[in-house]
Amino acid sequence: MNVSQHLNDGFLREVSAKFPSDFLTQDPHELETYGKDWTKVYAPKPSAVVFPRTTEEVSRFLKLCFQNDIAVVPSGGRTGLAGGAVAAKGEVVLSLTRMNRMGPVDPMSQIVRVQAGAVTEAVHRHCEPHGLTWPVDFASKGSSHIGGNISTNAGGVKVIHYGMTRNWVLGLQVVTMQGDILELNGALEKNNTGVDLRQLFIGSEGTLGIVTEATLKLARLPEHLDVFFFAVKEFKDVLTLFLEARKGPFTLQAYECLLHNCLEAVVWNLGVKSPFNDKHGAYVLMEVERPTTPEAQGRLDEWLGSLFERGLIQDGTLAQSPREAKELWMLREAVAESLTRKAFLHKNDIALPVAELNTFLDAMMNVFATKYPGLDVYVFGHIGDGNLHVNTLKPEGMDREEFLTRAHAADEDLFELVRSHQGSVSAEHGIGLLKKDALKYSRTPEELSIFKAMKRALDPKNLLNPGKVFDLT
Ligand SMILES: Cc1cc2nc3c(=O)[nH]c(=O)nc-3n(C[C@H](O)[C@H](O)[C@H](O)COP(=O)(O)OP(=O)(O)OC[C@H]3O[C@@H](n4cnc5c(N)ncnc54)[C@H](O)[C@@H]3O)c2cc1C
Structure with missing residues (x-):
């Protein structure tokens, strides 16, 4: 692997001559912070961290690294759970943190253009006054970046209704390791002019290019949401209930499950009460959108009644206020953190x-x-x-x-x-880094050789996030 362990004086002098004085740091605390992600299993060891403010700075810096054979790790909100943003081999971390500007929301096209370092939840807030949202949503949204979401093709709790991040990216600006700035697809919904290069960068975990800006597609904010927390006897009932929910008199927005020991861990960690007195085998958090008319309410009551009568739902609760909805969501969203603490x-x-x-x-x-x-x-x-x-x-x-x-x-x-x-x-x-050995269970050797050919075409010296996803050997 072609990874530089040390930055030479000439390189550092060139950076300080050509970039702002706060562009690069080698402060040990910053190296420790920016060299790792949420996995926390790899010892961080970057040789420096840089904080560009513009795409032009990203481009000039990557050109310089390419000339000097310096490996670079793109870094977003560092909430990744696979070690993709880890710099453990002397790479330079390129953090998008300062590139967090958001453009005006365009309500006619239902789009917004943002820099890659915009925090996911900040984008949600930015769009809310227009009755719109970027519908990629999960527990780490308060820290994750749009660039990180795009590079991991993030999923989350609303995939069942909206699909993955890929569906909500209209245009991308990407910088390659050689410093070329690519504008991919602009703000076009329709563009059949050959291979859609934008899709190469979505989900490629920073191995093919650095996302610097994105034009995001927006969805209408749901008008009325009901949040339920159901208890069922065992896991197979979670699926039977899911089938009923698919046919229910509403639009499913989320259908999440936790087995009994996960709820116990959350109750222990948050110090809250379980919504139910008895223990059950499995729990479902279901969020639905429906009209607020008395007729819609009647149809919902009927649907619920029949499931209780059949004994499919053993117990259940419906949030009566936004605060209660948040509390029910917390029971699901706090599982990952609670298990980590346990x-x-x-x-x-x-x-x-x-x-x-x-x-x-x-x-x-x-x-x-x-x-x-x-x-x-x-x-x-x-x-x-x-x-x-x-x-x-x-x-x-x-x-x-x-x-x-x-x-x-x-x-x-x-x-x-x-x-x-x-x-x-x-x-x-x-x-x-974490699941590299597992990749062969889901991808064929033929697919992996295409991955490698693409990597060689876009990053011929293997300097961008080297050793992530696969080794180039
Ligand atoms: C409590 C918790 C819950 C989570 N729940 C979910 C969930 O429900 N669904 C889900 O999909 N994920 C979930 N995650 C994982 C994580 O939040 C997502 O993968 C998220 O999209 C990562 O974004 P980030 O900005 O933190 O990226 P980082 O962790 O910083 O980076 C992730 C990868 O993207 C690359 N990268 C980052 N920014 C760029 C850029 N601008 N250009 C090119 N490459 C870049 C990095 O090199 C790395 O390979 C969860 C994480 C936590 C801690």
Whole structure:
């Protein structure tokens, strides 16, 4: 791998002559902060961090790095869960933090152009007064950047209704490692003039170019949302209820699930009360949009009544105010953080065809119970999209190394099972460093050779986020 461990004096002199005085830092605290992401499993070791303010600065800096064979890691909000923004080998981190300007919302075209460092939630707030939103939404939205969302093709809690980030990016401005600035697709909805290059950069985790600006498509803000939290007997009922919800008198906006031990972890971590007195096998958070007419209310009551009568829903609660809706959402959104606080853990983020979920989960639980007894398994996720987050927690008293050895051995079985159900080893978090070994379970050698050909074409010296997603050998 072509990674520079040290920056020479000549390079540093050139940077200080050609860029603002606060452009580059080698402050140890900043190196530590900007050299890692949320995974926190890799020791950060960048040689510097740079903070451009404009696309032109990004372009000039990448040209300089290309001439000097210096590796660069693009960095957004550093909430990534695959190690994609980690700089552990002396690379220079290029942080988009200062590039956070947002242009005016265009209500006629329903678009907004923003710099890549704009924070996801800030974009939501910016669009709200126009009755519009960028419908990519998840728990880390208060820190993640638009550029990071685009580079990971982020999913989240609204995919069931809106789809992934890819669907909401109209145009991209990208800088290649050689400093070329590409304007891809402008603000066009229709443009059949050959290969849509914009799509190459969406989801490529900063390995092909640095996203500097994006024209985002916006959706109408939903008018009236109901948030429910349901308790069901077991996981298969989550799927039966999902089928009913698909036919329900409303538009589904989110359909999320957590198994009983995940709710227990949240209740413990947040110090809140469970919405239910009894324990149940699984829980569903469902958000729907519907008209507020008495007729629509009647149809909803009828739908709910029949499911309670059939015993499919064992218990349930409906938020009566925006505050209560937020509290119910918190029970789902705090799962990841609560598990992290509970014990050292190993994460997986897999996708299956929705119809396969029940047989898959049974088979997976059986593998853990028979081959890996003692590993506690916690499952939650975006069930409506077939996306399961599978976490194993280190049991008390087990040595960390032993736990990791067992968890990695379990991964091999898990990924084989995923492959046999035509699933994906990374539903939304990406591959980064963490899931590189797993990539072969979801992508064929032929696909990987196309990945490598694209990388060589766009980054011939392998300097941009080298060693992420795959090795170029
Ligand atoms: C509590 C929690 C919940 C989460 N929930 C979800 C969820 O529901 N769905 C989901 O999809 N993800 C989720 N994530 C993961 C993460 O938030 C997303 O992957 C997010 O899109 C990452 O954005 P970021 O700006 O933090 O990117 P970073 O972590 O900074 O970077 C991610 C990758 O993108 C590259 N990159 C960043 N900016 C650029 C740029 N401008 N140009 C080129 N490459 C760039 C980096 O090099 C890296 O490879 C969650 C994370 C946490 C901590």
